[in-house]
Amino acid sequence: MPLPQSLEEAISQAQVSTKAAIADGRGRLQVELLFPELKVMPVAQQFLPAFEDLGNKLRVYFPDAGAAALARRDWGEKPYAIRGISDMNAAIQPDEEMLLFVEPSSVEVQAVEQLCQEALDRSVVLLNPRMEDIAIIGIGYAGRQLRERFLNTFESCYYIRPLDGAAVFRAYPSPWQVWVEKGDTYELLAETPSKPVGEALDRLLAGENAESSSLEGTAPRRRGLLASMQQFLRALSQ
Template sequence: MTHLTDPITLPNNLEDTTEQAIAATYQAIADGATRILVDLRFPELKSMPIAYEFARSFNERYDNAWQAIFSDAGAAALAKREWADLDVSVRGVNEGRRAVREEDKAFLLVEPSSVEVDQVEKLVQLAGDRPFVMLNPRLENSEVGLGLSARRLRDRFLSTFETAYYIKPLELGALWRCYPQTWQVWVNTEEGMQFLSEVEQRPSSDDIDRLFRQKTGQKTGSFLGRLQELFSALGR
């Protein structure tokens, strides 16, 4: 397990990424965060194996006094089959109060979409001051047909979460945050991935473009082969 007292650097495989994400989540909880976001933005990443590692870790910490919540009944049924070795209560996001029991100490919500924003917000409110971890949300999907007021509600809701872990490949590097560290931008070089800069708030795409131009003279225009191989391996 990654210890947050040790120097933390960009991971180079999915196992290290998952360990970092779990350790960062517990550090955020220890510091008082109750709404926690973990987001691994690898193309074609399968969330279920990562969710399993979180579930196994939650079992060790909370025993069976926690809930795993999924966006639909199909995903919940799949988890019940694939997690047969774990003593976990699995619910769908539409189950409301049944998904937030009085005895629960924590909650793990896996891959909700923008369709479930209202239901998710109600679950978070029911959870109160108990840790509620949202893993790989896809709340930015389904923009077509999503009105401006709905997008503003979603963005307001997301702003109440502490991002404990975030990693996303960029065309010239990577955007990464591992709590309690700040947001970091890394660049791919001939010697491998190198730290480029850090910022207090999550940078926008324009911020990242400006940063690459200032630091390297390059724009984020061409995907470097070595980086693509790295993140393809991470996403498997």
């Protein structure tokens, strides 16, 4: 799957990747579109139609009752429930098959974890989660325990993060990819089985190919690929 050239294309790719992962039995998934200043409410509104055929078997959670009420007002009547995570009527219903959490933060992590435990074998999707805020969940043992017990049970089925002249990208079932600017084009620098972060990402961007990279014959993408993203980011900041 190529890098998207617009937010709408990214959301469409995220829908396809999420459906494919669910069809393959992946039960806990993350969708992350990490554009600065991105408003998640319209992203969720565009993402959800791909799953509306579930009807009342789908449940959508927002971090609080106010955000849920705003979505119900702006989106109009929907066949699925829209609730705040801590609402009194937030309990999962027996016939529900998929739960979508919209931008849950580390403040709600315990409530989200509890709902996920109650979800059993239902599909759970986190859309742009913000649950690894070190300032809140802490560092050291407490933070590590949280990641090992809960956050690490989720797989990124769609991820895009623009960098300065580069991008980190993953669309299930493809591996993680790092794209970089090369003159008038953007080229696929590396593919890795796990998310490239920290020093591993720095090494790749410095030109050190990962051992798992297998990129011979990969066609470069035209320069407008990420340039359109940068235009989008500038528009968001105005």
